[in-house]
Each structure stands twice: as structure tokens, then as C-alpha cells.
Amino acid sequence: MTDAAVHAVNPGIGGEVRLSGRKICKSFGPAQVLFDVSIDLHAGEVHALLGENGAGKSTLVKILSGYHEPTEGELVLDGKSISFADSEAGEGHGVILIHQELNLAEQLTVEENIFLGREIKRGWFLDKTAMRAEAKKLLEQLQCDVDPRTRIRDLSVSDRQMVEIAKALSKKADILILDEPTAVLTGREVEILFDQIRRLREQGVAILYISHKLDEIKAIADRVTVLRDGRHIVTEPVVDLSKDDMARLMVGRDIKQMFPHRVSDTSAPIVLSVRDLSVPGHVRDASFDLHKGEVLGFAGIVGAGRTALMEAIIGLRERSSGTIERDGKPVRIASLQDAKNSGIAYLTKDRKGSGLLLNMDMRPNLTLLALEKFGRVIVDRKAEEAALEKAIEAFDIRAADSKAKVGDFSGGNQQKLLLAKVMETDPDIVIIDEPTRGIDIGTKSQIYHFIGGLTDRGKSVILLSSEMPEMLGLSDRIAVMAAGRITGILEGNDRNEHEIMRHATGISGQEGVSVHE
Amino acid sequence: MSSLERREASASPRFSIDFKALGPFMALVVLFVLGTAINDAFLSGGNLSNIFTRAAFIGIIAVGATFVITAGGIDLSVGSMAAFISGAMIVVMNTLVETLGPGLETVLIGIVLSIILGIGAGAVNGLVSTKGKIEAFIVTLGTMGIYRSLVTYMADGGTLSLDFEVRGTYRPVYYGELLGIPVPVLVFLAVAVAGYVLLNMTPFGRKCFAIGSNEQVARYSAIHVDRVKTMTYVIQGLCVSIATIIYVPRLGSASSSTGVLWELEAIAAVIIGGTMLKGGYGRIWGTVVGAIMLTTIGNILNLTDAISNYLNGAVQGLIIIVAVFLQRGDWRRKKSK
Numbered sequence: 001m002t003d004a005a006v007h008a009v010n011p012g013i014g015g016e017v018r019l020s021g022r023k024i025c026k027s028f029g030p031a032q033v034l035f036d037v038s039i040d041l042h043a044g045e046v047h048a049l050l051g052e053n054g055a056g057k058s059t060l061v062k063i064l065s066g067y068h069e070p071t072e073g074e075l076v077l078d079g080k081s082i083s084f085a086d087s088e089a090g091e092g093h094g095v096i097l098i099h100q101e102l103n104l105a106e107q108l109t110v111e112e113n114i115f116l117g118r119e120i121k122r123g124w125f126l127d128k129t130a131m132r133a134e135a136k137k138l139l140e141q142l143q144c145d146v147d148p149r150t151r152i153r154d155l156s157v158s159d160r161q162m163v164e165i166a167k168a169l170s171k172k173a174d175i176l177i178l179d180e181p182t183a184v185l186t187g188r189e190v191e192i193l194f195d196q197i198r199r200l201r202e203q204g205v206a207i208l209y210i211s212h213k214l215d216e217i218k219a220i221a222d223r224v225t226v227l228r229d230g231r232h233i234v235t236e237p238v239v240d241l242s243k244d245d246m247a248r249l250m251v252g253r254d255i256k257q258m259f260p261h262r263v264s265d266t267s268a269p270i271v272l273s274v275r276d277l278s279v280p281g282h283v284r285d286a287s288f289d290l291h292k293g294e295v296l297g298f299a300g301i302v303g304a305g306r307t308a309l310m311e312a313i314i315g316l317r318e319r320s321s322g323t324i325e326r327d328g329k330p331v332r333i334a335s336l337q338d339a340k341n342s343g344i345a346y347l348t349k350d351r352k353g354s355g356l357l358l359n360m361d362m363r364p365n366l367t368l369l370a371l372e373k374f375g376r377v378i379v380d381r382k383a384e385e386a387a388l389e390k391a392i393e394a395f396d397i398r399a400a401d402s403k404a405k406v407g408d409f410s411g412g413n414q415q416k417l418l419l420a421k422v423m424e425t426d427p428d429i430v431i432i433d434e435p436t437r438g439i440d441i442g443t444k445s446q447i448y449h450f451i452g453g454l455t456d457r458g459k460s461v462i463l464l465s466s467e468m469p470e471m472l473g474l475s476d477r478i479a480v481m482a483a484g485r486i487t488g489i490l491e492g493n494d495r496n497e498h499e500i501m502r503h504a505t506g507i508s509g510q511e512g513v514s515v516h517e
Numbered sequence: 518m519s520s521l522e523r524r525e526a527s528a529s530p531r532f533s534i535d536f537k538a539l540g541p542f543m544a545l546v547v548l549f550v551l552g553t554a555i556n557d558a559f560l561s562g563g564n565l566s567n568i569f570t571r572a573a574f575i576g577i578i579a580v581g582a583t584f585v586i587t588a589g590g591i592d593l594s595v596g597s598m599a600a601f602i603s604g605a606m607i608v609v610m611n612t613l614v615e616t617l618g619p620g621l622e623t624v625l626i627g628i629v630l631s632i633i634l635g636i637g638a639g640a641v642n643g644l645v646s647t648k649g650k651i652e653a654f655i656v657t658l659g660t661m662g663i664y665r666s667l668v669t670y671m672a673d674g675g676t677l678s679l680d681f682e683v684r685g686t687y688r689p690v691y692y693g694e695l696l697g698i699p700v701p702v703l704v705f706l707a708v709a710v711a712g713y714v715l716l717n718m719t720p721f722g723r724k725c726f727a728i729g730s731n732e733q734v735a736r737y738s739a740i741h742v743d744r745v746k747t748m749t750y751v752i753q754g755l756c757v758s759i760a761t762i763i764y765v766p767r768l769g770s771a772s773s774s775t776g777v778l779w780e781l782e783a784i785a786a787v788i789i790g791g792t793m794l795k796g797g798y799g800r801i802w803g804t805v806v807g808a809i810m811l812t813t814i815g816n817i818l819n820l821t822d823a824i825s826n827y828l829n830g831a832v833q834g835l836i837i838i839v840a841v842f843l844q845r846g847d848w849r850r851k852k853s854k
């Protein structure tokens with residue numbers, strides 16, 4: 001681990017250094033997560049921070065912006081050593097952080113959130129007109145079609161993220177840090193965000209950008225810093241690194257095969273058959289079959305009704321019509337319990353909101369869905385501990401402290417734990433919604449191979465994903481949804497980006513219904 | 518993958534004492550030391566048994582409240598519910614004296630009635646709030662008023678008194694002893710043990726924690742949220758009925774002022790014990806200690822002239838606030854997110 005000593009910082013591509021962290025160390029209790037990390041943020045430059053899940057990226061940026069205090073090391077702002085008492089102090093000095101997790105007050109409206117704590121006032125009263133106008137302007141800048149008066153809880157995650165970005169923009173940052181802003185954004189929204197980032201860069205703002213998507217790094221960043229296991233590995237201009245280089249530096253080894261090798265067999269028996277399923281306002285007459293050992297992808301733009309369809313299948317949503325057959329026999333699924341009993345499991349895309357109990361440790365989280373397996377009268381703790389040990393091993397969950405609250409885990413480790421939780425029920429059919437959101441490339445490959453392993457063992461997978469490579473790399477067939485209808489099921493050579501887009505936008509296939517999300 | 522080092526580093530056992538869990542116990546010890554210092558009579562067998570017997574009422578109700586609060590709910594109706602149940606018990610037992618006489622049957626029927634009413638009242642609270650999708654705070658605020666006025670109505674604005682002879686038969690339930698321990702204390706202990714097992718060791722208890730931490734996650738984990746929540750109110754109702762069964766022989770009467778503010782004392786006991794008011798975390802032993810603490814404060818004030826007895830409520834209030842402040846633990850950390 002002599003890498004720690006390496007921090008040859010290239011001469012500035014952008015302007016002068018605004019904010020630096022020098023030899024930052026950070027420990028949480030007994031676990032040290034950052035070791036002597038140094039980083040310089042230059043004015044007018046986009047600096048990307050790369051690293052595996054749990055490498056310490058979020059921790060580092062929280063230190064840079066005053067949310068955490070470094071255990072050792074110092075911050076230097078414009079050549080002067082500084083220590084922020086808290087995040088407000090950081091913001092006072094122009095350092096704005098957009099958190100990896102959304103930090104919005106759900107019950108408040110968009111405009112109230114944007115100006116939370118910095119309300120525009122007229123005398124003693126709030127100047128609502130001014131705030132609404134300003135919020136409107138900010139959202140328009142982001143081409144975000146959301147009424148400032150909507151409550152956050154009524155927004156989709158991607159819109160929430162856009163509001164979060166609008167809020168940060170309104171704070172007039174000198175140093176803007178974005179921690180995985182694009183994990184929940186659609187392709188178009190990412191483009192809009194990049195336009196804004198480029199605009200800010202032109203204005204001389206120093207930008208630190210975290211993402212697991214190497215394409216994005218290539219597109220937007222000027223300079224890249226890689227962290228691994230809490231240590232600084234390199235800082236290089238982005239032009240000097242290929243995507244493979246970056247992946248290798250992050251993971252510390254070559255990723256030879258991203259996707260598992262799978263043989264698809266469409267003549268295998270049908271394990272799940274859905275006919276004419278409708279959910280008022282979301283899905284209309286959806287029909288499809290799922291074969292044994294198959295990965296069936298579901299593609300479509302946000303709001304096309306994919307998640308609603310899946311939630312209706314597993315009994316989490318009312319459906320107005322439709323039948324479901326398991327292994328050729330009709331089944332009645334009115335609750336998630338029924339779905340579980342017929343061997344269907346669902347992995348939610350919202351791991352924080354509906355996947356994990358963030359204030360608890362791993363054990364109760366792992367066993368929650370399959371609780372009766374651990375005893376109907378008394379929960380068998382020993383068995384739970386054993387299951388946890390096995391899951392940590394099987395899913396390669398890396399937690400600094402196995403008794404730590406799950407909410408303190410890095411995103412990737414949360415995702416692996418969620419996967420482990422769902423697999424505890426030993427399902428035959430797994431519906432996976434966005435399995436790799438916010439996940440590093442090495443872990444992604446692990447999860448892909450895990451899915452491959454499932455189908456090898458005769459399980460079937462329904463995959464919902466907005467990442468095209470993942471969709472194409474894993475699925476045997478791809479069902480495309482647009483406006484609540486399945487507009488086509490693509491097989492063989494039709495499984496390509498072009499066909500998917502044609503069906504997803506409704507140019508091809510059946511006509512959609514108008515859908516209000 | 519050198520995250521291994523990190524895993525090992527933290528695998529070494531930690532020797533630090535869990536102040537959060539032991540806090541209520543330590544506070545109780547402090548109170549006891551204080552009590553002894555103020556008056557030697559504090560530690561006498563008679564006084565201690567008095568403290569524990571009195572703590573049993575609130576304690577038993579608070580055990581039920583621990584379930585409700587852990588699962589993210591609240592029940593404000595327990596005091597009125599207790600008054601209503603005792604009123605109904607007295608009316609029915611008094612009527613039965615004419616046909617069955619003042620014997621054991623009469624008392625047993627009264628007890629069974631109490632349990633049925635407790636479970637029923639709890640079920641009403643639970644079902645109305647879950648099925649009707651109304652905040653538990655509102656629902657139980659409503660039933661609090663309903664139960665209270667029902668007992669006033671039954672008593673015609675006055676006091677319902679238990680038939681004197683029935684009282685004789687019923688007496689041992691409060692004043693009796695087993696192995697030198699007062700019956701109410703034994704019942705309290707039994708309820709606490711049962712509550713502990715149910716909350717900490719069964720799937721039901723785990724589900725209460727899950728629902729209190731995040732209802733959405735619970736729903737996505739195949740938990741029948743409404744069913745479990747309703748059950749917590751039923752448990753609360755059952756606990757109220759058990760407390761009432763012990764209470765009736767002590768006072769022998771019920772009126773519109775019976776059980777006033779018990780809901781607040783029960784909630785206070787739960788919170789002092791370390792259960793989180795916003796749900797997701799509950800501790801039965803903490804609740805037990807909390808109930809004993811509240812009674813002990815009153816007892817100590819009785820034994821000393823330094824502070825007027827009338828300030829009992831103020832001291833209790835102060836202790837609740839301090840206890841919660843200490844438990845939150847933030848005051849030790851310099852910075853928090």
C-alpha cells in the first residue's frame with residue numbers, strides 16, 4: 001500500500017487551486033475509511049472522483065464541505081488553512097455539496113425546499129411571489145417541467161434529483177460538489193445537467209463530480225482522482241486515462257468479463273404467464289410469458305409503467321384486470337405474502353425508501369422478508385447470525401463494522417445487502433428493478449454474474465433497467481413498454497438499442513395510452 | 518481487497534459500556550441513593566413494596582404502550598379506557614350480586630368482561646386508525662373523549678362504588694401476597710417478561726420494529742402492516758384491562774376522574790426507558806424502569822419536606838426532559854449530520 005504516498009498532482013488544467021484537502025484521514029469509531037488523501041480543486045475545472053463502493057468518496061466530499069470533521073489533515077481554501085464548524089460554514093464559504101442521498105423535505109413544496117433556510121423575505125413576511133418566480137427560473141434552466149407548488153412526495157425520484165440540483169444552483173456556489181447526481185436521472189436529464197456544469201465551469205466554479213458511469217467521466221471531467229479502499233491512487237488529466245484504465249485503477253485488477261456467459265433456451269417451460277393486466281392510470285392490458293432460466297428485460301422511459309406493472313404482479317398495487325399463471329396454474333396474488341408463497345420475489349429500486357431499514361444493522365434487515373424461515377414463534381438469532389455470515393460471504397458485502405447501521409453503508413454495499421435480503425426467500429422468479437443504481441463497475445460485474453448464476457440454476461429473472469448495456473448484456477428477450485402498454489417483445493437480432501428506442505418512444509409497436517404518473 | 522483489514526479492525530470486541538441501554542437503570546440507582554439519603558424509611562420493606570405496587574399500574578399499561586410506540590403509533594386513550602373498563606366492571610359485578618351472590622363467579626365474570634372490553638377497545642383504536650387511514654393521535658384523542666364520557670354517563674356524573682361484599686372477595690388481587698411479594702408486582706413482572714419475549718424474540722416484535730422504522734420498507738418486506746399495527750393496539754387494550762383488574766379492588770370505585778393523565782404517565786415511562794417516540798426502537802425493561810422511576814419520584818417527595826408534594830408533576834416533567842436529552846446522545850458528539 002505504498003500508493004498512499006503517491007499524489008503527484010498535475011499542473012492545473014483549469015485556473016488556480018480553490019479548495020484542497022491535505023493528508024485527510026477519517027475514522028468512524030474503530031474503522032478508518034480514509035488514509036492520507038489529498039486533493040486539489042481548481043477554478044474552472046471539473047474534477048472527477050472515482051472509486052469502488054465504500055472507497056470513501058462520499059466521506060471525503062463530506063469532509064471537504066464541512067459535514068464531517070477530518071480525524072487528521074487539513075482543508076485549505078484559497079491558500080489559507082480553514083476548518084468548517086459545520087456544513088453551514090462550508091456553504092458560507094461557497095462550498096456546496098449535493099448529497100448522494102436526496103435531502104428534501106417530503107411534505108414541503110418544490111419552492112419551499114429550494115429556499116429552505118434561506119427564504120426570501122419582505123419585511124417580516126415571506127415573499128412567496130419572488131420565491132416562486134425564482135424557483136420557476138431555476139427549474140426552467142434545468143428544463144425541468146415541474147410546478148414549484150408541487151409537494152416533493154408527489155415527485156418521481158429523477159424530478160426530486162433535479163430539484164436538488166436547482167437548489168444547489170440557487171446557492172451560487174464557488175465550489176460545487178456533486179455526489180452521484182446522475183444515478184437516478186434519465187439520459188436527457190443528464191445532458192441538461194452537463195450543460196449546466198459546463199456553464200458553471202466557464203464561470204470559474206470549481207467542480208468535483210462523483211459518478212460510477214465512466215462514460216460520463218469521459219464526457220464531462222477534466223481531471224480524475226481515483227480512490228481505492230480509502231487511499232489516493234492517482235490524479236491524472238482525463239485524456240490520459242482510458243475507461244479500462246480507470247476501471248482497473250478503481251478495482252485494482254482487470255475486469256475481464258463484465259457480463260456472464262449465458263445460453264438462452266426459449267423452449268424452456270413457461271414459469272410465469274401474465275395476461276391482460278391493467279392498473280388504472282399506469283398499465284393497460286399487459287401480457288407476457290417468462291421462461292425457466294430466462295432473463296426477461298423490461299425497457300422503457302421513466303413513467304412507462306414498468307414498475308407499476310411489476311408491483312401489480314406481486315400484489316403491491318391494485319389491478320383492475322388480468323390473470324397470472326405460475327407453472328401453468330392460475331394463482332391469486334393479492335399481497336406480497338402471496339407472491340412470496342408462489343416463489344416470486346421483488347427487489348425494489350428504492351433501496352433507501354422501501355428496501356432497507358436504515359436505522360438498523362444488517363441482521364434484522366437480511367431476515368425481514370423471510371422471517372418465518374427463522375422461527376414462527378421465536379426468532380432464532382443463531383440461525384440469523386449464520387445466515388448473515390453466509391450472505392456477507394456470498395454477496396461480498398463489505399461493511400467496516402457488521403453492527404453498524406445500514407444507513408451508514410456505502411451505496412453498493414446497501415445494494416448487495418438488499419439483494420441478499422430478497423434471496424433469503426429462495427425465490428424461483430426474481431423481479432429486479434434497477435439492480436446497479438449507484439454501483440461501481442466491479443460490483444456491477446459481480447451482480448451481473450450473480451444474476452447469471454441464478455438462471456444457471458434454473459431460476460428466472462425479470463430485469464428492469466434504464467442502463468442500456470446492462471439490458472442488452474443480460475437479457476434473453478426484451479419487453480419494451482411505452483405509456484403503460486407493452487409495445488413489443490424483442491428477441492434475437494432485434495435486441496438492439498435502436499429497436500428498443502423505437503418501441504419505447506411509441507414510434508413502433510402498439511399505440512399507447514395516456515398515462516399520468 | 519484490503520477492506521479485510523477494516524473488517525478485522527472492528528472485529529475486536531469492544532469493552533465500552535452501553536450507556537444508552539444502562540442509562541435508565543443508573544438513573545434509578547441514583548434516585549434510590551437519593552431516597553435513602555433523604556429518609557431512612559425509604560428502603561424499608563413496606564415503602565419499597567408500596568413503590569413497586571403503585572408502579573405496577575402505570576407499568577403494565579406502559580408495557581402495552583411500548584408496543585404501540587415502537588410500531589410508530591400512539592395511544593392517548595388508555596386513561597379513559599381504564600376508567601371506562603372499571604366503571605363497566607363495577608356496574609356488571611354489582612348487578613350480578615343479586616343473582617350470583619358476591620362470590621368468586623361474580624368477580625371472575627367481571628375480570629373476563631374487563632379483558633373483553635380491553636381487547637375490544639384496543640381493536641377499535643387499531644382498526645379505525647389503520648383501515649380508516651386516520652392518524653392514531655386523532656383516533657385515540659377521539660376515543661379518549663368517548664370512553665371518558667361513557668364512564669361519566671354510567672356513573673351519572675357521580676361515583677360508581679363496588680358492592681361491599683364483592684370487594685371482600687376481590688380484595689386479595691390487590692392486597693394479597695405470594696411468597697411475600699404483592700400480587701400486583703407479580704402481575705407486573707409477568708406482563709413485563711411476556712412483553713419482553715414478544716417484542717424482542719418473536720417475529721411479531723421484529724415486525725413492530727420494522728414498521729416503526731419505515732412502514733414502506735415493512736410493506737415491501739411482505740409484512741401485513743395494518744394487521745400488526747392493530748395488534749399493538751389490542752395488546753395495549755389488554756394491558757389496560759389487566760391494570761384495571763388490579764386497580765378496581767384498591768379503590769373500589771370509578772368516576773369521571775379515574776385514570777386521568779395516566780396516558781401521559783405511561784408514555785413518559787416508555788420514553789424515559791429509551792423507546793423512541795417516533796418509533797422503530799423499543800425497550801421493555803427500560804419501560805419497567807421508567808414506570809418505577811416515576812413512582813419513586815413521587816414517593817421521595819412524600820418523604821421529604823424540602824420540595825412541596827405539589828411540585829411532583831414539575832419534578833417528573835423535568836426528569837422526562839433530561840432523560841430524553843441524555844439518551845439522544847448527540848450532546849456528546851461535537852458534530853452531527
Ligand SMILES: Nc1ncnc2c1ncn2[C@@H]1O[C@H](COP(=O)(O)OP(=O)(O)OP(=O)(O)O)[C@@H](O)[C@H]1O
Pocket residue numbers: 028033051052053054055056057058059060100398399400404408409410411412413438440
Ligand atoms: N457515518 C458513518 N459511520 C460509520 N461508517 C461509515 C459512516 N459513513 C461511511 N462509513 C463507512 O465508510 C466507508 C466509505 O463510505 P463512503 O460512503 O464514503 O463510500 P463511497 O465511496 O461514497 O461509496 P459509494 O460509491 O457506494 O457511494 C464505508 O465502508 C462506510 O461503511
Ligand SMILES: [Mg+2]
Pocket residue numbers: 057058059100179410411
Ligand atoms: Mg458515496
